[in-house]
Amino acid sequence: MLVGYQSWAFPKNPMILSTAVIGGPMEGRGPLADDFDLLHSDLRMQQKSWEQAERMLLDETCAKAIEKAGLSKDNITFFIAGDLMNQIISSSFAARTLSMPYLGIFGACSTSMEGLALASLMIDADSALYVMTGTVSHNAAAEKHYRYPTEYGAQKPPTAQWTVTAGGAAIIAANDGSGNHPVVTRATVGRVVDMGLTDPFNMGAAMAPAAFDTLVSHFRDFDLPYDYYDLIITGDLGKVGHRILLDLCEQHDVPIPRDRFADAGMMVYGDIPDVWSGGSGCGCSASVAYGYVQRRLREGSLKRVLMVATGALLSPISYQQKDTIPCIAHAAAMERIEGSQSS
Amino acid sequence: MANQKLKKATPTMQKYQQFAKAREPARPILRNLTVAFVVGGLICVLGQAIQDLFIHVFGFSQKDAGNPTVAVLIALTAMATGLGVFDKFARWAGAGTAVPVTGFANSMVSAAMEYRTEGFVLGVAGNMFKLAGSVIVWGVVSAFFIALIRTLLVIGR
Incomplete structure (x- = not known):
């Protein structure tokens, strides 16, 4: 429901049935390490390339979210995802693995909330049973894509930022009235x-x-x-x-x-x-x-x-x-x- | 270019840019310069030691010892890059490692490693000079003009 100029209210309170977050080695050193479902100690994650590692990270995160929701992937009506790679390959390739009806989005680092807003809108409009939304980024894949080769030694200014290696996914569903979920x-x-x-x-x-x-x-x-x-x-x-x-x-x-x-x-x-x-x-x-x-x-x-x-x-x-x-x-x-x- | 951009920016944008600039942490220039000077100098000392080794132990002439010295420094950098330690050291040392031949070697080896996943032809060969290429192109171009000036001066004399 449109409110004001550019906002949506969700009067049916679509609920976040489950979420999953999987990170890499650097994230494990941070103070939020306990909030991750799984942390990889190897940045390459036993994959052949950084891009494949990123893709695998999203695959894994989505599988974890589905598992935590107690669903199977056939239950998910739509999958909304985006990432930082050219042509959002990580998301599209994850959608191939999941074989769900899929909408690819690009909002750079704002993708998570863009996806969550759209998923909630779909549920609130009774247009889907379960919507999964996810996004992923990988430090080395982003360095390679946007900056320098990962092993290149460059001094960065103090305003630079470190791309997080993590996948995050959420499954949104119609409110069951239990109050058990956000x-x-x-x-x-x-x-x-x-x-x-x-x-x-x-x-x-x-x-x-x-x-x-x-x-x-x-x-x-x-x-x-x-x-x-x-x-x-x-x-x-x-x-x-x-x-x-x-x-x-x-x-x-x-x-x-x-x-x-x-x-x-x-x-x-x-x-x-x-x-x-x-x-x-x-x-x-x-x-x-x-x-x-x-x-x-x-x-x-x-x-x-x-x-x-x-x-x-x-x-x-x-x-x-x-x-x-x-x-x-x-x-x-x-x-x-x-x-x-x-x- | 920068001036053109500034002219195009609206007063609000200019005001914000100044606002943001005032809140940015300054680059630690003095620290970076000092570290670069010391590390760059030490790499040169190391190079000199290697050169002396070639001259006194292996009997090279001073002129001939230059090439194997550079090769040893490049090999050392390539190894450090491959082992994943060079980037960490270079991040600390900045221009200290970037300016000597070590920086050049690192730029080639890191690019070659990074694009190995795209294959030997399109990946490694096609991208190896991605960073080093600009150094080679402008190095050759400036060398050409310096040589041209020198030649003209010699003719003029």
Whole structure:
């Protein structure tokens, strides 16, 4: 149901039946290691190439989500996925393995919430029984695709970010009224915002205005009090972008309490110094949303969480041609409603 | 180019760019320069030691010892790259390892390793010079012009 200019409300409270998150070695060193279902110690994951490793990671994550939901893959009506590779091969090849009706999406690192919003919309409109949405990113595959060969020694500036090796998947279903599962209540589709930044090693600063735009739109469309959410997690802005976002809120008089903000890029690696400004990649917001947040919603330590996943929509060609970096952010609200009844 | 972009940017964009710039952590330039100077210097010392080895132990002339010295440094870098330690060291050392022949060797070996998955012809051979190619092309072009200037100066004399 359209609310305001660019948001959807989900009055039937589609529920997150299950989620799965699988990570790599670096993620195992971070503070969120316990929130992963499985961690690989080998970055190559016994595959022949980085691309195959990424694909396998998504395959595995989807299989885990289906297993945790107690379903079989024939039960899933639609599969919505995206990733960072050219022609989103990881998602399409995973869809081949799963052989489900499939919609491929691209939102760069915002893919997780784009997928979750679309999946919830389908369920809320009774257009599907179960929708699985997933995304994946792999550090070495992204380095190869966007930057340098993985073994090339380059010194990066402190604004650079470390692509997360992780797959995240969620299965959305109609609310059964039990109140046992977190629900998706709202979503805001972001606009592409480009403030003219060109440095691919500083995507936090490029994406922060997109996150701000979506955030403001979300609160405007739903007319929510600014302290409605227990936690607002932005995608992968990292330390640099997170600081800019907080200052933007202050400058534009958006009184969201500062302690309610967190950033997936900062959460996933904590204080590991090798990651510069923090984590990034599709797997970053996906692993935080489907791992950390889901676990805490299910435990009850968090009740209302707004996830604002940000994406930098650049390509290796566009930045070589000196184009600026267009950015986007999609928001989805996940809540725990005790004994919720589907209306 | 950068100026053109700045002219095209709206006042809001320019304001934000300054806003963001003020919140970026500065590159640790002094640290990077110091480390690059020391590490680059040490690599040169190592090169000199290898060259002396060739001169005094294997009886090369000073001129002839240059090529095997470079080959040894390249081989060492290739091995370190293959073992996965060079990138970690280079990330710390920066230009210290990038400027000497070690940086050139690393750029070729890392590209060759990375594209091995695409096969020997289209992968390794086609991408080996992906990073090193620009160094070779502009090295040859600038060498040509320097040689041209020198020749003209010699003729003019």
